[in-house]
Amino acid sequence: MRDVPFRHQLEVTDDQFLDHLRLPGALGKALRAARTRGDSAQAVGIVANHFRTRAAPKWFYYMHGAAWHETDAPGSVIDKADLLMRHSYKNSWPPHQVLDIATGTADPDWDKALGFMGTATCRTTFVTELSTAFALTGKIEYARQVRDLLRSYNRTHPFILEDKFFDDHDMHFGGPMHNTLGVCYRLFRWIDLLHSGVMHVSEVYDDAEVFWFVKQIWFQAIQYYRLTDGELRRDNHHLVDHGHAPFVLGAMFPEFSVGPAMEKAGAAVIRYHFGHNLMEDGGYAEHSAEYQYHIMFHFLHPLGVAQANGIRLFTAAQIAKLRKWVEFNARLCKPNGVLPAIGDSSGRPLAHLFGTLATPVLTPELAAMARGLGFETAKPLVGVPAEIAKRMKAWKSGSASRVGLSPWYERGSAGSAQRSDGRNLPKPATKRFPNAGYTFFRDSWDAKGDYLAVSHFAKGLIGGHAHLDMLSCILHTQGETLLGDPASWLYFDKRFAGHTGQLAQLGVDFTKNHRGYSYSMQAHSCLVVNDDTLKPLSALSHNTYWGGQPPVVPTGLFQAGGPIEVLEAWHDAYAPRRHRRFVVHLVGLGFANIDIITRKGFNLAPHEYAQLWHFDGDVAIGPEEPAHGQVIRGWKNEASCVLVPGRESETQWKTWRDPFLDDVYGVSQRNEQPWVAQLTRRLRGDAVFSSFILTRGGLGLTVPPVAQYLGTEAAGWYGWQPEGISAHRLDLGPHGSVLVASCPFGKPLAHADLSTDAELAVVLLDAKNRVRSWAMVRGSKQVVGGKQLVRGARSEWRSG
Incomplete structure (x- = not known):
């Protein structure tokens, strides 16, 4: 000094x-x-x-x-x-x-x-x-x-x-x-x-x-x-x-x-x-x-x-x-x-x-x-x-x-800036930041456009202020944030050792572990493997904790700029299992997650895979008690999204209002606990499964969209996946149809709508069932409705 x-x-x-x-x-x-x-x-x-x-x-x-x-x-x-x-x-x-x-x-x-x-x-x-x-x-x-x-x-x-x-x-x-x-x-x-x-x-x-x-x-x-x-x-x-x-x-x-x-x-x-x-x-x-x-x-x-x-x-x-x-x-x-x-x-x-x-x-x-x-x-x-x-x-x-x-x-009214007319705006609007640890999908720079932020903590980053939010996402669409991270507001609440000073009152019950919760996987829209790998909230809740060192989430293939955009990422937080995910942006329609779980050697025990969806404050959902396999709609004001489970395996929904966020400042204007939806699968062995987040693709439909499984035998509860594939068709009325398939374990998909051997195959059809656009990752074959789109040597990426 x-x-x-x-x-x-x-x-x-x-x-x-x-x-x-x-x-x-x-x-x-x-x-x-x-x-x-x-x-x-x-x-x-x-x-x-x-x-x-x-x-x-x-x-x-x-x-x-x-x-x-x-x-x-x-x-x-x-x-x-x-x-x-x-x-x-x-x-x-x-x-x-x-x-x-x-x-x-x-x-x-x-x-x-x-x-x-x-x-x-x-x-x-x-x-x-x-x-x-x-x-x-x-x-x-x-x-x-x-x-x-x-x-x-x-x-x-x-x-x-x-x-x-x-x-x-x-x-x-x-x-x-x-x-x-x-x-x-x-x-x-x-x-x-x-x-x-x-x-x-x-x-x-x-x-x-x-x-x-x-x-x-x-x-x-x-x-x-x-x-x-x-x-x-x-x-x-x-x-x-x-x-x-x-x-x-x-x-x-x-x-x-x-x-x-x-x-x-x-x-x-x-x-x-x-x-x-x-x-x-x-x-x-x-x-x-x-x-x-x-x-x-x-x-x-x-x-x-x-x-x-x-x-x-x-x-x-x-x-x-x-x-x-x-x-x-x-x-x-x-x-x-x-x-x-x-x-x-x-x-x-x-x-x-x-x-x-x-x-x-x-x-x-x-x-x-x-x-x-x-x-x-x-x-x-x-x-x-x-x-x-x-x-x-x-x-x-x-x-x-x-x-x-x-x-x-300086303007007539503060903050009344007119939005850009599009000149000089970067294209594509989507971009990955592999070193900083994020990918931001957007379909435009419009105020009502679709936006999905995906978190993937990268090697070399500092743990300070970071959360255990592996591949979690934030969804903003039609002017509102629908899927968020409302637990982040705990950081500002003095009652839970927040940022803004000492405790306002003594005697707070820290056994609720609110602060630890805000850092944990459970507080984010993560895929959680509910075996014996979860870090207890008490390990994350003490006053001096600033996030620790989250698992590194490397990224692989990334493609942006077309009607189908793809991010590949994975992590080993559940070692010896690896969680790999394709995030697919179906531009103008919504998003899809294709999750692939693998382990070297024996993998005989059943595992529970729980995909959490944290709705932002004041977002309503329906139905509030969904039946197994049913779709869930979330909405706020005029904005809405639809969560659609894949059907390659049996699923169960559980929904609740987040008790950790009761009366926490900033979470809800109506002082309501935000909704959490958990989509659970229990499977043996290596696994692949899908889920969909429809934004504008879910608007104007007379019946809720359902994922039609294109395989022949779906996995049961605690069962094996006999086909080793995830393949679905979603019919979206005036928006056309979506075909998404993943064959990561060597067994191809053979269906009249789609045949492929690719790790990821995506096809967008118009309302007349004609191919509008398609993409393929690590495959050699893609046939849609009997029409061959790809044939030949295995390719890392093909699209059209």
Whole structure:
């Protein structure tokens, strides 16, 4: 650790601050002269005027004026500012409650705020809520309130370096209100405030007030100098407090004596994480949809600061890789503009990414994807104090200054972006990310389009925030998420040792293992082998568990771009058995899963294979108690899907409402437990079986679709599969018919509709029973209705 002589925020003097301030050129000489004369008022004025009007460095905005205040933290930013005027504070994190912290004095009850909404309080989200409200309205009372709240915050809960910091700086920094992550994000909001126009409201911010504010930034910023010589680690906390914080604070304040050294050290750490954690395909090493997005902040924001100030933080090749990462997030995003709930956390919208953070790397193609998801884009938004000073000279009380506002606030109504007209959108819309561990199927970039995210944890990824969700999926169709991961909301619930702070009450019954459940296979739409291989929930439920190391799921064949798209993946979590799956996208109709279970050597014992389907919150199902082999329909508003079991073996349904998610915030607007459907087979030996998820292919049918088995002898309960095949026909009325077959064990299928020896054969027929398109994986023969489509040597992939 590097030495910093100051530990107590309230004990550091103005002279100590000035001793460590290096103003440039004539200003530095003038400051020294004023101090020599003992003219403290002039010294204060010189410092305040410098930071109000300097031409450099330039600030790349972080949260001020960002969509984040109304999207990630839902609700009107003006309404939140008005609440703050009476000392009520709305939590920017779930459950987004409004907390009354008024005491009848100038000091709100910050301890209460910290206890119930620690993340928002530590990061002082109120600062940029009020600064954004000021930019939108010009109301001086917002500027005055942010000043008064900051004075109270720093007076009643100062940063005091903890003695245990030297033993464990991840857990101990400046006291309960001052962890290393929170102080970093807080300081970026304070620098936002410095560039928001508020400092030019002379009735509120005189020279002494600006001087005091910069002094508070200085004291807390230099604490990160302590962290500029530690060991290198791959976790995101290290990236933030050893990289992002010192780099940006050093670059933005070269006047601070340790500023240049902090910039240099922070840049080295950021580059280290870039080289060790960014995957070749554009993803990140943490297998969590939302957490990899959070981490992207800590590359794009410092890049924005670097570009604004002519600092070469990344090479051109590295910037190209960052663009791939932004593309990854666009493809990861559901058609409604929200990230899926894969891994820890429940997903969030990308308005802040495309309107602010990603602007340094946007291309026409990335902008088209952003518009395809319904988001505005812009050029990098940079604040220059000298320019803001000129702009604020003409400002009048009550008129909106609009300093630093993102495109979110520039249209007639916030978030009213028009979707892309299709130009520059990537084709195909489906893409696999084998290194990052995901495949995203989409039939279009339309808001009502089909989207299926498939999770396949890859070799080389970090276990932090990852779940045991092997080949689980998220289905979004016709504008709604129908199959989801609602248990991800447990991550935010304090009652179950969630992310947002300590327990709100004592005595919680941890035998329910809620947290462990959220990480387990049982909480995801996985195929679970219910033998003796399941890890008990109690092994996953303790407070410090962050996901462990899920099984690796390699991928094989992948084909995208046609009417039939295919992903092959497998894992050995149930060793000595291997689970291999073909995920088939029947574009415009839905999806099919073909599961193949194999084991080397003897495989005599019967096994239970339970495919779980977790419906998202407020999705209704019917029938609620399905008969064995029956289809299940799930629907929400106007969107629906149909789950169709294959009939190559006997199946049994079991449905229940998820008791782990009773009254968990975010799961259900109607406060209902979400539905879980379990489709079970019990088979001996190697096995192959199919199931179907129909989306638009299940619409407009007079009778529910049924999978017709094309073999001659289906397997019974606890039986063997005598034919060793799975082969079905689904007749979908006006949508035509679907033929799907798998012959993985050497026995071919011979049927009048379809004959094949392929590991996977798919045929789409039109309403007149004519072949519309077909595909074949690892086969040499495909005959449909007596017409030979393929004949010859075995092929890895054929289609037509």
